[in-house]
Amino acid sequence: MSNATLSPQPGSLRGATLPKWFAWAVAAGSLALGYAVSAVAGLNSDIQWALIAAVLFVVGSYAVSAKVEGARQAKDRTATSLVWVAFLLAVTPLASLLWETAERGVKVLDGYFLTHSMGVVGDAEPGGGIYHALLGTLEQVGLAALISVPVGVLTAIYLVEYGRGRLAKAVTFFVDVMTGIPSIVAGLFILSLWVLILDMGPSGFAGSLALSILMIPVVVRSTEEMLKLVPNELREASLALGVPKWRTILKVVLPTSLGGIITGVMLAIARITGETAPVLLLVWGTDFINANPFQDPQESLPMYIYLQFGAGSDPAYDRAWAAALTLIGFIMILNLLARGIARWKAPKTGR
Numbered sequence: 001m002s003n004a005t006l007s008p009q010p011g012s013l014r015g016a017t018l019p020k021w022f023a024w025a026v027a028a029g030s031l032a033l034g035y036a037v038s039a040v041a042g043l044n045s046d047i048q049w050a051l052i053a054a055v056l057f058v059v060g061s062y063a064v065s066a067k068v069e070g071a072r073q074a075k076d077r078t079a080t081s082l083v084w085v086a087f088l089l090a091v092t093p094l095a096s097l098l099w100e101t102a103e104r105g106v107k108v109l110d111g112y113f114l115t116h117s118m119g120v121v122g123d124a125e126p127g128g129g130i131y132h133a134l135l136g137t138l139e140q141v142g143l144a145a146l147i148s149v150p151v152g153v154l155t156a157i158y159l160v161e162y163g164r165g166r167l168a169k170a171v172t173f174f175v176d177v178m179t180g181i182p183s184i185v186a187g188l189f190i191l192s193l194w195v196l197i198l199d200m201g202p203s204g205f206a207g208s209l210a211l212s213i214l215m216i217p218v219v220v221r222s223t224e225e226m227l228k229l230v231p232n233e234l235r236e237a238s239l240a241l242g243v244p245k246w247r248t249i250l251k252v253v254l255p256t257s258l259g260g261i262i263t264g265v266m267l268a269i270a271r272i273t274g275e276t277a278p279v280l281l282l283v284w285g286t287d288f289i290n291a292n293p294f295q296d297p298q299e300s301l302p303m304y305i306y307l308q309f310g311a312g313s314d315p316a317y318d319r320a321w322a323a324a325l326t327l328i329g330f331i332m333i334l335n336l337l338a339r340g341i342a343r344w345k346a347p348k349t350g351r
Contacts, residue, residue: 016068023061023081030057050092054085098328105325108318114326117299118287123311130323132289133304136204137330139293140283140300141273143208144215149265151212152219159220160227161249178217186213187278195282202284204293207300210278215268222264226257259345266338270331276302301327 034053043049058081066074108126116129155175159168190210194200230253238248254261279285284297285307301323308320 017073018065018068022064023077026060026064027057030054030060054088057081058085101321101325101328104318104321105323107322109322109325113319113322117289121287123308123316124313126315126318128319130301130304130319130326132286133299133301133323134326135289135291136283136293136298136300137273137302137327139291140204140208140211140279140298141269143205143293144211144272145265145269147208147212148215148219148268152216152265152268153223153261155216155220156223156227157249159224161245161253175217175220178213179221181213182277183210183214183275184277184281186210187281189213190278191281201295202282202297203295204283204290204298204300206282207279207298208293210282211272211275214275214278215272218268218271219265222268223257223261226260226264227253229260230256259342262345263338263342266334266341270334270338273331273334274302274327276306279303280306301330 030053033056034049037052038049043052058078061081062074062078065077069077113129114134115131116127117132118128121128155171159171162168163171187210190206190213194206194209195202200206234252234256235248238252239245243251279300279302283300283303285299285303286297287299290296290298305320305323305327308316308323
C-alpha cells in the first residue's frame with residue numbers, strides 16, 4: 001500500500017483514502033479468520049462460520065477505515081458493509097434453495113416426465129409424469145386471470161379516475177383487507193358457497209374462483225399505482241381537445257401505463273401459481289388427465305408436489321423435486337416476461 005494512496009496530497013481537500021480493493025481484501029481476510037476461529041472452537045455449522053466472518057468483516061472495515069480515513073468515512077464504510085452482509089444473508093438461502101431443487105429435480109426431469117401423467121403408475125413405482133398437473137395448473141391459473149384482470153383493472157380505473165366520496169373509500173378499504181386474506185380463508189369461502197351451498201362439486205374452476213380472490217387485490221394495487229404515474233398534463237391536453245373522459249382513459253391513460261399494468265398482472269399470476277391450500281380444498285386432485293376444468297377433480301403442480309412428498313417413497317420424492325423445479329422455472333419465466341414487457345412498453349424519451 002503506497003504512501004501516495006494513504007496520505008493526502010499537497011493542496012488537496014481530500015484526506016487519505018483506501019484503495020478500491022480494500023473491501024475485497026478485508027472480506028477475504030474475514031473469511032479466512034472466521035474459518036480458523038470456527039475450526040479452533042470446534043464449530044461444525046457453516047452458518048456459525050459465516051456469521052463470524054460477517055462480524056469480522058464489519059468490524060475490520062470500520063477499524064482500518066477509522067485509522068486511515070477518519071471516523072466519518074469509517075461510518076460510511078460500515079453502513080455499506082452492513083448492506084452487503086444483509087444482501088448476502090438474504091441471497092444465500094435463496095441460492096441454496098435453487099441449488100438443492102435443481103440438483104434433486106434433474107434426476108427425472110425430461111421430456112417423458114413432462115408429457116405423461118401418473119395414470120396407473122403407483123406412488124412407490126418409478127415412472128409417471130406431471131402432464132396432468134401441468135395442464136391443470138395452466139387452466140386454473142388462466143381462468144383465475146380471466147376473472148381477475150378485468151375486475152382488477154376496472155376497479156383501479158374507477159379509484160384513480162372517478163373514485164370520490166364514501167364508495168371509493170369503502171372500495172379502497174376492502175381491497176386493503178383482501179390483500180391480507182390468507183389463501184385458506186379464500187378456499188373456505190368458495191368451498192362453503194360453491195361446493196356446499198350451490199352443490200357444484202370439486203373442479204378446477206372452483207379453485208380458480210379462490211385464486212381470483214387472491215389475485216384481484218394485487219392487480220388493483222399494481223394497476224392503481226401505474227395509473228397514478230401518468231402525468232395529469234396528458235389527461236388535461238386530451239380533455240382540452242374535446243375528447244370525452246372515457247376515450248381519454250382508453251386512448252391516452254391506459255396505453256401510457258400498459259407496461260406497468262401487464263407487469264403487475266404477470267407478478268400476480270406468479271403469486272397465485274404456487275398456492276396449495278385452495279387447491280387442496282376445492283380441486284382435490286387426480287392421477288389421470290382431466291382437461292375439463294368445470295367438472296370433476298383436477299390436478300395441479302402444488303397439489304402434485306404435496307401428494308408425492310406424502311407418498312414417502314424414493315421415486316415419489318424424485319418426482320416431487322422435479323415438479324418443484326418445473327414450478328420454479330414456470331414462475332421464473334413469468335417474471336422474466338414481466339420484466340421484458342415492462343422494458344418494451346416503457347415510455348421512450350427522445351434525445
